[in-house]
Amino acid sequence: MLKSKIETIAENLMTIHPLLFRSLSKPMKARTSITPAGLFVLRGLKKNGILSMSLIGKYLSMPKPHITVIIDRLIEEGYVERHHDPDDRRIVNISITEKGLTDLDEINQIIAEELKVKLLVLDADELEQLSVSSQNVKDKLLYILSKEKV
Amino acid sequence: MLKSKIETIAENLMTIHPLLFRSLSKPMKARTSITPAGLFVLRGLKKNGILSMSLIGKYLSMPKPHITVIIDRLIEEGYVERHHDPDDRRIVNISITEKGLTDLDEINQIIAEELKVKLLVLDADELEQLSVSSQNVKDKLLYILSKEKV
């Protein structure tokens, strides 16, 4: 019985995360107070500039009340800001601050340092493959997500 | 300022998860009582046959007490079994049951069904790329992990 391509992709994608995430999160946790969800929001804001609460919720597939909590905390820490949309005052737009940007960079470097040690067992060619493949997976998922939001 | 290759890989790997995991987990949660960590353990057991508690802990980068809780619950549900190692009676080996295997297949199909809908926006060529890339990333991470355990 041959596994379908979709099943293989599903298993691959579901397996990637737990193999690395926890070990990369630990050094981050030791040095910053930011949560995994908060970090992901910061990355989204850095890339997109400004996002509404609802868009962030869709982006993370998280219930709105949780987004409120996450943003409240990021604001406390000075990483993001709330802006009421002038065109539709129901909408709350979130932007990343200077501090958010610099601290995000710092966190990324901490994580990269940690990853670097692990990647030592790969040669240059394998590293290049991992770079290309991970970029490809990420891009495809972002593409899929962008199509969903219509 | 050019981002290093390692930083790019780190960001890619950290971003992949939240883009999909929650939306794939929801249908699973609706139909089974298994937790994400439990599911990951089942996958590891299916692939490796038998794993000790410590190895599972390393595999998931989780503290041992949590592994005990996860295994207790999988045993309650009839998915895995404990075996004391005859050569070293301190060691507890875990094996997956028939029920564990069949239910794991079922869960994988539920997740694949969910993913299938999302992947409709990709053409055959892109799908193939995603398949190859995700496999590559997973294999490389497993390879790195296997080197760590020495």
Add this chain to the structure above:
DNA sequence: TATAATGGTTACAAATGTATAACTATTATT
């Protein structure tokens, strides 16, 4: 044999994430 080290469990506290309902403010629809 006494001591240290290992593998695992128990107990507990705290952080994080999930889910739902009720609510306010604002905008869109009739």
Add this chain to the structure above:
DNA sequence: AATAATAGTTATACATTTGTAACCATTATA
């Protein structure tokens, strides 16, 4: 103008994960 729909918040309960310390049984070491 009344009603419905949307965006977001507050409140609450619960599930899952993380982290630590203390402990037992077994094995390795001195």
